[in-house]
Amino acid sequence: MNSVPVYSLLFILMLGQVSCRRKPATSPTPPSSSVGTVGTRTDTLATSQPASVSQPTATTATTGTATSGTATAPPRPRPGIDEARANVAEVDFRYLTAKSKLSFKSKDQDISNASLHLRVRKDSLIWMSISKLGIEAARVLITRDSVTIMDKIEKQYMVYDFPTLSRQFNFDLSFDLLQALIVGNLPLPKRPAQKVKNERDYLLLRQSEGKVMVDNYIGENDRKLKRLMVTEQPTKNALRLDYEDFTALNTFLFPYSSLVTVDYKSQADGQFYQTLIRIKHNKVELVDKDPGFPFSIPSKYQRK
Secondary structure, eight states: OOHHHHHHHHHHHHTTOOOOEEOOTTSOOOOSSSOSSEEEOOOOOOOSOOOOOOOOOOOOOOOOOOBTTBOOOOOOOOOOHHHHHHHSOOOOOSEEEEEEEEEEEOSSOEEEEEEEEEEEETTTEEEEEEEETTEEEEEEEEOSSEEEEEETTTTEEEEEEHHHHHHHHTSOOOHHHHHHHHHTOOSOTTSOOSEEEEETTEEEEEEEETTEEEEEEEETTTOOEEEEEEEETTTOOEEEEEEEEEEEETTEEEEEEEEEEEEEEOTTTOOEEEEEEEEEEEEEEEESSOOOOOOOOOTTOEEO
């Protein structure tokens, strides 16, 4: 992962980490705040990083051996990808909008409490606007075949196509994948599972895509995707998403806080660095009316 593409892709993937999942009938009662079509939160950004989770270790299934006059029970069936997918229900919507606060800290930048506006047209468009002190700094538009980032401070823009991004990250990137991350579905729904096991209070679903290993941690009690671990081999560059502060929103549970932690090795100096992105959603709506996706690059902007 090159440093510049890493930040660009993280900017795209993580600034709008919205993760809705249908609330199961047996799930515990969610917090009473923010119930209804529109969820609104006024909490300040969380500053503590969730406790780390130990990496799962491989397990070997053992089978019983029949003895004279004694029948050994067959091994317990191993849960599969279909079961795991059923446990993380997909959210259905026409348009999704969110207003949030985000903080970004890396070796080069430290941004606190920037404003993020997110809009999604299902299966079609993802739009983001990032502002600081009332001044819009950047705007992002993701279509089914391209990603465009407009830097309104430097008066320049960048355009990426998904095949190029896929080669950069050794990972099959697509619009459908980004949308799945935003709405909280499994990022690799069609990939078979290399491992499905219980890991503490989680159901761990491990998948792979090229040189990338993806660990999905699903809560045993509410069956929500609580953590996503992505590791690139052989560089050991790693990305971790933690979802928190689940609150009722219509028939869904919505995580109003998310933390992205990225550990990567710089190609410039060979050192490892960490980037943190914290997001706190203040207001979220699932709507039927088109909210608009304004995006026009001025002629004076230079393509980078």
